[in-house]
Structures are given as structure tokens and as C-alpha cells.
Amino acid sequence: MPLAVTEALGANVILNLFDQATHAHPEEFKVSWQSVWDNIQEGFEWDDNHFTTNNFAHPYNGNIFFNAGRSNGLSYYESMPLAAAGSLTWEYAGEVNRPSFNDFINTTVGGIALGEMFHRTAATIRDNRATGMRRVWLETAGFLVDPVGGFNRIFRGEVSRVYANPQERDPSALSVWLRFGVRSRGDQDFRFGSEATGSVTDLRLLYGDPWGEVKKPFDTYSFRIEAASADSGFLNGLRGEGAIVELGHPDEKPVMHRYLLTQCFDFFDNAAYQYGGQSVQMRWMKRWKKTENSSFSSMVGAQGIILGAVNSEHVGLTQRSYDYGPGLGTDVLLVWMRHGYPLLRGEYSIAWLDTKAGDNASHWLHRGDLEATYLFTDNLGASAAAGYFRRDSYYDDAPDVHQWSPEWRAGLTLRTH
């Protein structure tokens, strides 16, 4: 526990010194007792940093604080306050600027979600029984996914010791999907031009059996990251969702129902909208198992968005071109599984955000995707997909905005499981 706290707070000291040495405005990081006291007196504000900084970099930083706890033996629930404490101390004492309300929530809540997924992902990569160069490569890869955990392993001499693996290393199921190919995004008239066509890489990790028992938070989770060479930013999509608790575990039957409370992290950047959000979701899942090799499943979710950010036309701030607010959402996911992989997968989600900082507006976001996959061998296949993004922004003091963008993707698929 003392080590976990020291590491979480020490990460802030290191980041502060790094920013003092490298940032374009180092004076913003020369903190003093007076600046801390001023921040306490003045209190939180909504900050105006760039979208990626606030909705990806801050949650990533929160994962460092959270994993200071996880890698020192604390549980998911016990590591939560470390994410909050690390975030709070950074906001009040890591920078001279006033503490940011949105940063605190994004760093804490996003850090918990990303942190638990990175902690478990790194555990599956590392192998405490491996030796030689294989061990070096696995430890290096694990370090990149979970730097704090990697640091602690070096500190404790675990990187070279041969001993039993943790329980997290062997989930009930594990599959990694890598898809790469071509993606094209169209305009509002559904025209697909060459300027929005390029390569796309999509990595998905499915940890744990989504129908297995959830004894601890994130015993099952899905994580997807998409990067592309054309249209919007390089990082186009990042979505993680992990089960926190289940409400009664069903018996194995041909038709099964289950209810899960999940935690979600979202980051999307496309021609129709930018969206970043922290949320919790109540999921109802149903599966029809027709034969040993064929099943059909559906998932319906009701989402409470703790804090979401969506691009907006009339914010009126220097750097920030997006609104912040809480909201609600829902989604439907239908999957036809054949021979243990999703032959056909369709999903549609809708989110509503009520602005509390930025324009006086409400935003509706739609996302739809239909994807077909065929595996030629156990590990190699092809996939094709069609997607759709839409934003409807309703402003009190300005004309409403409606934007949408269709896309198609096609390429090769690699699977390990």
C-alpha cells in the first residue's frame, strides 16, 4: 500500500519535471505552495485543451495511477482511489493552472477502465515460466502495455524469476483479432473519394468468456483500437468494455439470458463526429445455441454517460472545439457465431449528451456497423464491413447541425486464440 501510493504520486513528480524540461510553456509546471493554495481557493474549472489530450492522454495517465495499485497487489476496487488521488494531486499540485473538472473525471474513470484492461492484457502477454530471449520479448511487450507493472517487476526482480503465473494470465477464453486492409469513408452524399480512402488496422482483444462467470471486475472484457491513414486522426476509434458485476449467473442451456453491469471507455474520431466518453452500462444478453458449432446472440445495453465530449460548432474557446456533458445511450449487438468465430456481426448505438460546458446544446450520436468474417483456416481469413456515423446537434442559440459519414472496410483477418 505505501509503495502503491508512492508510485502513484511519484508518477506526478516525474511528469511535472518532464513537463518543466520539455513543455513549450514550462512556467505552467513550476508549482509552489502558493499555486496549490490558489488552486484550492479557486476550485475546478472546465479546461480548453485539445480533444485527444483530454479524452485519451488523461485517461491513459489515469491508468498509470490505477496500476500503481494493481501491480502492488491491490484489487480493482482498492486501486480506484489511487486513480482519483493521482488525478487530484496532479490537478491541484502538478500544474500551476486551475484544476480541471473534466480532467479529474476523465483521468480517474477512464484510468480505471484502461488500467484494468492493460493490467490484465499485460498479464496474458507475460509468462513467468518463460526463459531466455522469449522471456525478454514477453517482458518488454508487457512493459509497453503496463509500464507501472513492468517497473515493479524489475524493481522486485520478477522479470527474470521463474515462478507461477497469476490467475489473470489464463482467462476462460482469449482471442486476439488483427484486421488490416482498406477503408473508405464517404461524404454526406455517400460519395467515396480517394482522399478519404486508405489503409486501416483494427486490433481487437476479447478477454474471458462473455458467457462465463464474472467473479471479479473485468473477468471478461473487449477492447478494440482502430488506426487509419486517411480521414480524421490516425487514432480513429478506441472502445473498451468490461464486466463489473453480473446479476445472477445462468446455467448452461440452449437459450441463456444474463445481465451485466459494465464499464466502458469510448474514443471516436471520424468525419461525422469526435466523441470521447466514460460510462457505465446495464447489459441484457441472450444466446440461442442451435448446434455445437452455431449460435446466435444478442446484447442490448442501457448506458449512463458519466462525462462525454462531442465536437461542436460554436464553443467559442481558443483550443477547445467540443462540448462536455453527461448523457444516456443505448446499443444493440447481434452476432451469428459459426465454428467459434463471428461470421456476421451487426451493431447500432445511439448516445445523447446534454451540454454542461460549451454550447447550450444537446447532441445525438449514432454509430452502426455490419461486418462479415470468413476464416479460411483457424487463424487466417477475410472480412468486409459497412459502417455509418451520424451526429445531430441541436443548439439553443444557433442553427442545428446534422452530419453523417458512411464507410466500408475490407481486408485480411488474423486470429490467435
Add this chain to the structure above:
Amino acid sequence: MASRTDIAHALRAGLLALVLLAAPRFAAAAPAWGGMWWSLGGAYSSTKADCRDCEEQEYVDTGSFIGRVGYAVSPRVRLGGEYTRTFRQQTGPDATLSTVSAVAQWNMVRAVPIIIEVGYGISRASYSVEENGNVVGIHRNGIALNLGVGSEWPIGPVAIGPYGAMYVGGLGDVQTPTTVARDVLVLSWFAGLQVTMP
């Protein structure tokens, strides 16, 4: 030169720190967390509102009420719900801030009965503005965040202890007597005593 409010804040923070530092002697007698729990408390609170492009506002001091109920999911972690409300002032601005939140509490080191709390939920500001000579009551809902620290010292069947907390209400745009204040955040500091059962 330090203002009267600065000194008041420093005294409250110092008093809370002193009490928390003295707390470990009570730790051994405190029962381990388990099952249902509830707590009620009262606090001295300092509240101010802030908004985009606004001038710095003064803190307004009032009393406040707090109530919580929940379930301990482990000997170190409690989950629950919380209601708080600041009282109206006898003089000055006619405004109150209420919050309804989901909260998590942690007692990370059993030997040190310091409890930290984080909560998130809905805030509601109620105030009045004058329109055409009439006083009109306005309510504005937003998000609520709270961060607190406290202690529990067993006395008979209950535990009594101090707590301090920061409540933030993100209300969005708010109508004032003269204009619309944009991106309003209300900040309220609580320092008080609570009774917890079991």
C-alpha cells in the same frame, strides 16, 4: 494579506488534519466493515459559483446536511448513495445546492481509520431572480462530483467522526438577474461531524 475567508479555510483544514492525526487510537476499537451502513451529519459549508469569463466570486458560508446509506462490499470498500443540501442563508443570496450521488468509500489501512470518499451524481441549484419586479424561483440541474475525507470513532453502537468534503456541481448555463452565466461550476466545501451506523 490573508482575507478573513482564507483564515477560516485554513482553520477548518487545520482542525480537520489535527483530528485525523489523532484518529489512530480509535482504530483498534472500530468494527470491520460489513453489511448495510448509514450515516447522518451536519457541516459548516463555504460555497461559491464560478463561470466562464466571470469575475471571481466570494465564498458564502452556510450550514449543510448530509445523509448516506449503503453496503460494504469488502472490509475496505463501501458503496452507497448520498444526499446533501446546503441551507439557505438568513441574509445574502437566496440559493441552495443539493446533490444526490452514488458514493464509494475506502478505508485503505485498517490501522488508520481515515476514510476517503468519491461520489458522482446529480446536483440541483435552487435560487431566485427578480423579473419585472417579481421574485421568480429557478432550479437548475447538473452533474455532481464529491471528494471527501473523514474518520469514524466507535462510541457504543455507533461511530462518530469528523469529515471534510468538496462538492462540485456542473450546472451548465444559468440565468442570473442580469445575464446568462455560462458553464457554471458551483464549489462547496463541507467540514462537519457525522454519526455512522454500524
